[in-house]
Amino acid sequence: MNRIAILTSGGDAPGMNAALRAAVRTGIDQGWEVFGVQHGYQGLISGNFIPLGHRDVGGIIQRGGTILGSARCPEMKTEEGQTEALRQLRERSVDALIVIGGNGSQQGAYALSQLGFSVAGIASTIDNDLYGSEITIGVDTALNIALEAIDRLKVTASSHQRAFLVETMGRHCGYIALMTGIAGGAEAIVIPEIDTDPEVIAEDIRQAYQRGKPHAIVVVAEGAKYNANGLIAYFQAHRERLGFDLRATTLGHVQRGGQPGVFDRMLATRLGASAVEFLARGDQSFLVGLLGGQITATPLSEVVTNEKPLDVSLLDLARVLAQ
Ligand code: ADP
Numbered sequence: 001m002n003r004i005a006i007l008t009s010g011g012d013a014p015g016m017n018a019a020l021r022a023a024v025r026t027g028i029d030q031g032w033e034v035f036g037v038q039h040g041y042q043g044l045i046s047g048n049f050i051p052l053g054h055r056d057v058g059g060i061i062q063r064g065g066t067i068l069g070s071a072r073c074p075e076m077k078t079e080e081g082q083t084e085a086l087r088q089l090r091e092r093s094v095d096a097l098i099v100i101g102g103n104g105s106q107q108g109a110y111a112l113s114q115l116g117f118s119v120a121g122i123a124s125t126i127d128n129d130l131y132g133s134e135i136t137i138g139v140d141t142a143l144n145i146a147l148e149a150i151d152r153l154k155v156t157a158s159s160h161q162r163a164f165l166v167e168t169m170g171r172h173c174g175y176i177a178l179m180t181g182i183a184g185g186a187e188a189i190v191i192p193e194i195d196t197d198p199e200v201i202a203e204d205i206r207q208a209y210q211r212g213k214p215h216a217i218v219v220v221a222e223g224a225k226y227n228a229n230g231l232i233a234y235f236q237a238h239r240e241r242l243g244f245d246l247r248a249t250t251l252g253h254v255q256r257g258g259q260p261g262v263f264d265r266m267l268a269t270r271l272g273a274s275a276v277e278f279l280a281r282g283d284q285s286f287l288v289g290l291l292g293g294q295i296t297a298t299p300l301s302e303v304v305t306n307e308k309p310l311d312v313s314l315l316d317l318a319r320v321l322a323q
């Protein structure tokens with residue numbers, strides 16, 4: 001192994017830069033030449049490579065986002081796109097690629113490995129929906145941002161005896177809503193994994209007031225059947241019968257743009273360094289993640305064919321704790 005390339009892909013996540021820094025510096029320590037690919041698979045297909053040295057990744061461990069840039073690149077899903085990506089790598093005599101990203105990005109990584117190229121994935125997405133890592137880079141920071149928002153909404157909700165609905169990100173996964181709902185003491189949590197009748201939410205809110213609570217907070221995942229838009233439309237349509245208003249706050253991309261906390265910096269640093277270590281020992285098609293407190297390499301073939309289950313039993317606990 002003489003030369004590796006690294007890219008960041010899909011939704012950015014706080015800690016991507018820390019993973020890049022660790023992979024670049026440990027790669028150089030192995031005696032390899034290291035290249036960055038700008039703007040994810042888009043940059044790979046169009047040959048957007050830059051050499052990276054120690055100083056090029058200085059001062060980035062504390063920065064959110066990704067200094068390489070990221071992109072959604074539909075072309076990478078096609079055979080032509082993948083063939084061109086491979087050609088670009090081979091033209092520069094790159095021996096292995098490190099892909100820092102989430103579910104979709106690891107599908108792209110797997111496609112390249114199926115064409116015979118060595119690829120290491122690094123588990124990175126705020127959604128925490130990636131098989132092969134109990135927790136992914138960016139989750140902890142995103143959770144803390146969402147939680148702070150929920151805490152603040154609770155303050156104003158209490159002052160006005162109001163019901164608030166907070167929508168979190170997560171795509172099809174309810175992890176962020178479930179964790180922040182429990183940690184924020186929400187009166188109700190709505191996630192895509194479990195169908196929830198809006199009448200049940202209305203009842204949860206009503207009971208919270210009846211028990212003497214000065215507020216009601218509902219945390220809903222964007223991917224739920226009844227997300228913020230759906231619930232607001234339902235509550236407006238039944239406003240008179242239900243007897244209260246629900247105000248909505250959609251947290252959106254603020255959850256993604258934060259400065260990585262210590263957990264994400266450490267996780268990203270360990271995963272970045274381990275990706276290099278596993279490539280150096282000859283691994284070829286794997287995702288570096290954290291399982292049972294250990295850094296592990298899971299075959300990409302397993303990563304792309306399995307779904308990470310969410311512990312939905314925590315919803316029952318949340319209901320008890322909301323009493
Ligand atoms: P994330 O990696 O955060 O889940 P996306 O799902 O948007 O984000 O995926 C990022 C990129 O990965 C896509 O824009 C595309 O370039 C590539 N990708 C996604 N799915 C596939 C696939 N099935 N095959 C090849 N490449 C894919």
Ligand code: F6P
Nearest residue numbers: 011102125126127169170171256
């Ligand atoms: O995958 C990360 C994520 O932030 C999801 O939670 C969300 O559904 C999606 O990306 C938003 O994508 P975009 O930034 O392209 O709007």
